[in-house]
Amino acid sequence: MGILGWLYLFVRHPDDVRTLVQYKLWYEPKRDITNPAEWEATGYNRKDMKRCWEFLDMTSRSFASVIKELDGDLARATALFYLALRGLDTVEDDMTISDEIKQPLLRSFHEKLQTPDWCFGGSGPNEKDRQLLVEFNVVIAEIALVQPEVREVIVDITHKMENGMADYAHKAVMSPTGTYIDDIEEFDLYCHYVAGLVGEGLSRLFAATGKEKSYIANELVLSNSMGLLLQKVNILRDIREDIDDSRFFWPKSIWESHGFKHPAELRDLDKRQEAIWVLSAMTLDALRHSVDALDYLALLRNQSVFNFCAIPASMAMATLALCFMNPTVFDRNIKIRKAQAVNLIMKSTNPRDVAYMFRDYARELHAKLVPADPYFVKISIACGKIEQWCEQHYPSFIVLRTAQGGRSSVSDRATGDARMRAVERHEKLLAAKASERGEVPPAPRQADDDQNVPIEFFLYVGLGMAIVFGFCAGIIVLVTRYTN
Structure with missing residues (x-):
C-alpha cells in the first residue's frame, strides 16, 4: 500500500x-518452513517438496499462509492435499478441454496421483494454474513419501470428488443455457463435491496426523457444513464474475421464483429489487450451516488447527454480512477490507471469540432486514439460532475478567442483564436460610467495577501528543530558519 x-x-x-x-x-x-530445524516435517530440503511449496504460494494466496502454520507434518500433508485437489479443479474449470478428453481424465485422476512422473500439458494457455499440471509429477512424488494413512485420505477424497465434478462438468456441456444447478438439494450436492469433501478430508488428516482426536474424522455432517458455509459464501460473493464467465451456480428454483428467466438478468437495474430478494434467499441458505460450523470449531483442540478452520469461517460470516442487501454484489466483486481481515485473523484464536464474531455479524445482518423481504422471518430465525448458540455456550451475563495476579475472575454483574434478578433472589434465599441456622450469611458477590484505564490508552495518548508536538516543533523550526 x-x-x-x-x-x-x-x-x-x-x-x-x-x-x-x-x-x-x-x-x-x-512457523518458518524454510528453517532447517523444520525440514524433517516440511520437506523443504527436497527439491520436489520445495517446488510444491512454491506451487502452494502460486495457487493459493489466502490459504497458503495458514497451511504453513499448521503443526508438524500436518502442514506438508495439507499442502499436498490442496495441490492434488487444485490440479483436479484446474482440469474441471478449463473450458478449452473438450468433454471427450475431460471426462476420462477427471474420473481417473485419483489413479494419476499414484502414477509416477505423470503430468498434463493439455490445459489452455490462459489457464492460471496450468503450470501446476505441467509439473504435477513433483506433487505425485511427494504424495508417495507421506505416511500411508495420509496418502489414503488424499487418494480417497480425490476419487469421490472427481466423479462429482465429472458429472456436473458433463451436465454443463449438455445444457444449452449453461444453468445446471436446478434446486437447493442439487446445490447442496454440488457444494458437497467441491467443498464438503474437502472438509471431510481435512478432518481425516487432522486425525491421521495425530493433531486431533480420532473422533474428529467421523464428524462428517459438521465437516461437510464447514465446507458448504465457505463455498456458498464464495459463490454468493462471486455472482457477477461467474455470470460474466457463463457459470451459473445460484439455484434455478430460487431466481426463477422471482421472475428471472436467466441468471444474467440479475444484473438488470430495472429488476434490482427482485435481485435483492434472490440475494436474501442465497444468504438464508448459507446461514443454515453457521451453527454446525460453530459446533465443529468447538470440537477442535489443537491451536494451529483451530486457527486454520476459524479464520476462513469468520471471514465468511463477515463477507456474508457485507454482501447482504448490497446491490453492489451484482455490479462487481466485493471483499471485506484488509484491516477487517487482519482483525479477524488476530481474533480467531478461541471458540468463544469466534462465536461472538458470528453473533455480531448475525446482528449486523439482521439489522439490514426489511419487513418487505419475503425471507424476513426465516432469516430472523437463522440469526436467532446463532444468538441462541452463543448464549447457551457462552452466556452474555457471565463475563470473564482478569483479576490482580493474572488470574481470571468471574463477574456476573458486569451487565444489567435481567437474569441477574434470579441470581439475586437465589442469594437472598441462601442468606435467609443461613440466618435461620444461626450462621453468618455469605456476602453477596459484588460487581467487578474495576474501571482502571489500560496502559495502552496512555501509550496511544502519549504517542499522539508526541506526534503533534513534533509536527508543531518542525513547523516552528522551518519558519524561524527561512524567515526574518
Whole structure:
C-alpha cells in the first residue's frame, strides 16, 4: 500500500490504520518452513517438496499462509492435499478441454496421483494454474513419501470428488443455457463435491496426523457444513464474475421464483429489487450451516488447527454480512477490507471469540432486514439460532475478567442483564436460610467495577501528543530558519 493509500485509509477508516500497524509490528508467522530445524516435517530440503511449496504460494494466496502454520507434518500433508485437489479443479474449470478428453481424465485422476512422473500439458494457455499440471509429477512424488494413512485420505477424497465434478462438468456441456444447478438439494450436492469433501478430508488428516482426536474424522455432517458455509459464501460473493464467465451456480428454483428467466438478468437495474430478494434467499441458505460450523470449531483442540478452520469461517460470516442487501454484489466483486481481515485473523484464536464474531455479524445482518423481504422471518430465525448458540455456550451475563495476579475472575454483574434478578433472589434465599441456622450469611458477590484505564490508552495518548508536538516543533523550526 502506497502513501496515498495510507492517507485515504487514515481519512476514511482511521481505526483500520491502527489495526494494520498492530499487525505489522506484533503479529509474526508462527512457523518458518524454510528453517532447517523444520525440514524433517516440511520437506523443504527436497527439491520436489520445495517446488510444491512454491506451487502452494502460486495457487493459493489466502490459504497458503495458514497451511504453513499448521503443526508438524500436518502442514506438508495439507499442502499436498490442496495441490492434488487444485490440479483436479484446474482440469474441471478449463473450458478449452473438450468433454471427450475431460471426462476420462477427471474420473481417473485419483489413479494419476499414484502414477509416477505423470503430468498434463493439455490445459489452455490462459489457464492460471496450468503450470501446476505441467509439473504435477513433483506433487505425485511427494504424495508417495507421506505416511500411508495420509496418502489414503488424499487418494480417497480425490476419487469421490472427481466423479462429482465429472458429472456436473458433463451436465454443463449438455445444457444449452449453461444453468445446471436446478434446486437447493442439487446445490447442496454440488457444494458437497467441491467443498464438503474437502472438509471431510481435512478432518481425516487432522486425525491421521495425530493433531486431533480420532473422533474428529467421523464428524462428517459438521465437516461437510464447514465446507458448504465457505463455498456458498464464495459463490454468493462471486455472482457477477461467474455470470460474466457463463457459470451459473445460484439455484434455478430460487431466481426463477422471482421472475428471472436467466441468471444474467440479475444484473438488470430495472429488476434490482427482485435481485435483492434472490440475494436474501442465497444468504438464508448459507446461514443454515453457521451453527454446525460453530459446533465443529468447538470440537477442535489443537491451536494451529483451530486457527486454520476459524479464520476462513469468520471471514465468511463477515463477507456474508457485507454482501447482504448490497446491490453492489451484482455490479462487481466485493471483499471485506484488509484491516477487517487482519482483525479477524488476530481474533480467531478461541471458540468463544469466534462465536461472538458470528453473533455480531448475525446482528449486523439482521439489522439490514426489511419487513418487505419475503425471507424476513426465516432469516430472523437463522440469526436467532446463532444468538441462541452463543448464549447457551457462552452466556452474555457471565463475563470473564482478569483479576490482580493474572488470574481470571468471574463477574456476573458486569451487565444489567435481567437474569441477574434470579441470581439475586437465589442469594437472598441462601442468606435467609443461613440466618435461620444461626450462621453468618455469605456476602453477596459484588460487581467487578474495576474501571482502571489500560496502559495502552496512555501509550496511544502519549504517542499522539508526541506526534503533534513534533509536527508543531518542525513547523516552528522551518519558519524561524527561512524567515526574518
